[in-house]
Amino acid sequence: MSSVDVAISALRALEPEDVRVLRALERLMGRYEHVPVEAILKASGLPKREISYRLDRLHALGLIRRWIGPYTGYVLRMAGHDVLALYSLVKADVLEAFGKPLGVGKEADVYDALMPDGRRVAVKFHRLGRTSFRQTRRLRGYAKGDSWLNWYTRSREAARREIMALRLAYAHGVSVPEPIARNRHVVVMGIIEGAELANVAELPEPEAVLADVLENVRKAYLGAGIIHADLSEFNIIIRPDTSILIIDWPQFVYKSHPNARWLLERDVKNVLNFFKRKFGLRIAVEAAMSFVVGSRPDVPGLGLHLGGSSTT
Numbered sequence: 311m312s313s314v315d316v317a318i319s320a321l322r323a324l325e326p327e328d329v330r331v332l333r334a335l336e337r338l339m340g341r342y343e344h345v346p347v348e349a350i351l352k353a354s355g356l357p358k359r360e361i362s363y364r365l366d367r368l369h370a371l372g373l374i375r376r377w378i379g380p381y382t383g384y385v386l387r388m389a390g391h392d393v394l395a396l397y398s399l400v401k402a403d404v405l406e407a408f409g410k411p412l413g414v415g416k417e418a419d420v421y422d423a424l425m426p427d428g429r430r431v432a433v434k435f436h437r438l439g440r441t442s443f444r445q446t447r448r449l450r451g452y453a454k455g456d457s458w459l460n461w462y463t464r465s466r467e468a469a470r471r472e473i474m475a476l477r478l479a480y481a482h483g484v485s486v487p488e489p490i491a492r493n494r495h496v497v498v499m500g501i502i503e504g505a506e507l508a509n510v511a512e513l514p515e516p517e518a519v520l521a522d523v524l525e526n527v528r529k530a531y532l533g534a535g536i537i538h539a540d541l542s543e544f545n546i547i548i549r550p551d552t553s554i555l556i557i558d559w560p561q562f563v564y565k566s567h568p569n570a571r572w573l574l575e576r577d578v579k580n581v582l583n584f585f586k587r588k589f590g591l592r593i594a595v596e597a598a599m600s601f602v603v604g605s606r607p608d609v610p611g612l613g614l615h616l617g618g619s620s621t622t
Contacts, residue, residue: 318396330356331354336390344385391462398493405431406423417468419437430501431498431501436469484529485522486559506544507547516585516589519554520585523556527541539563543584578599593611
């Protein structure tokens with residue numbers, strides 16, 4: 311089972327005392343490689359016999375890992391982090407039921423879920439895992455920090471940044487999933503239905519789709535003041551009606567960023583190169599960039615015209 315499946319299964323059996331122990335471990339993991347039982351006892355406020363029972367129980371549920379060396383210590387497993395986030399989201403009446411995986415990647419797992427009112431949502435678990443640790447730290451501005459900053463702290467920061475970007479973009483009419491809630495490394499957003507552009511074999515009107523992408527990049531830049539900074543065919547979703555949805559925003563930067571222009575141009579080039587390679591569309595980068603930054607109201611060759619507007 312995946313860590314999310316373990317967490318969902320354990321969530322049904324979780325008791326308040328279990329949560330106290332898990333939260334104590336979470337707080338202490340920044341200070342210890344393996345948290346001693348004595349520290350857990352003090353932080354949780356539970357009796358020693360109760361702690362012993364809870365640690366055995368949580369270990370059996372697959373939420374914590376036991377380490378035996380000069381002393382006995384514990385750490386949260388990935389499922390333990392997941393269950394704390396899910397527990398908080400359920401208690402806040404954000405989530406009620408969980409469904410199948412919508413996508414599993416190197417840096418995130420996305421699941422289908424239901425809110426208490428029956429609305430379908432996507433639940434994204436950020437996974438800046440140990441295997442990509444060095445690469446992540448080297449490439450991503452938000453991953454800067456001291457060596458103690460572990461994969462989980464980075465995943466929490468990625469989730470925080472993603473919902474921040476989604477809120478800005480959504481408020482300015484950019485076609486992104488609706489931001490609903492965040493807890494720890496987990497983001498709840500509007501349901502994501504469709505296929506990655508990279509996996510779409512045919513488009514009835516590729517020009518219209520490219521125009522839609524560029525118009526949304528423009529709205530994000532001029533309206534929300536942000537740049538995706540990692541845009542490609544892999545994070546553009548083609549919905550059943552062929553409209554688009556732009557996902558995966560943790561890497562976003564503000565337009566005031568010193569590398570903003572370069573990052574924006576890289577996003578635009580990635581998209582134009584894909585449409586040229588896959589659909590034979592040849593659009594000049596300079597023309598597309600002028601449109602995106604508001605210098606011109608159209609993109610020659612796409613039939614896209616905004617009537618001279620520089621903000622919408």
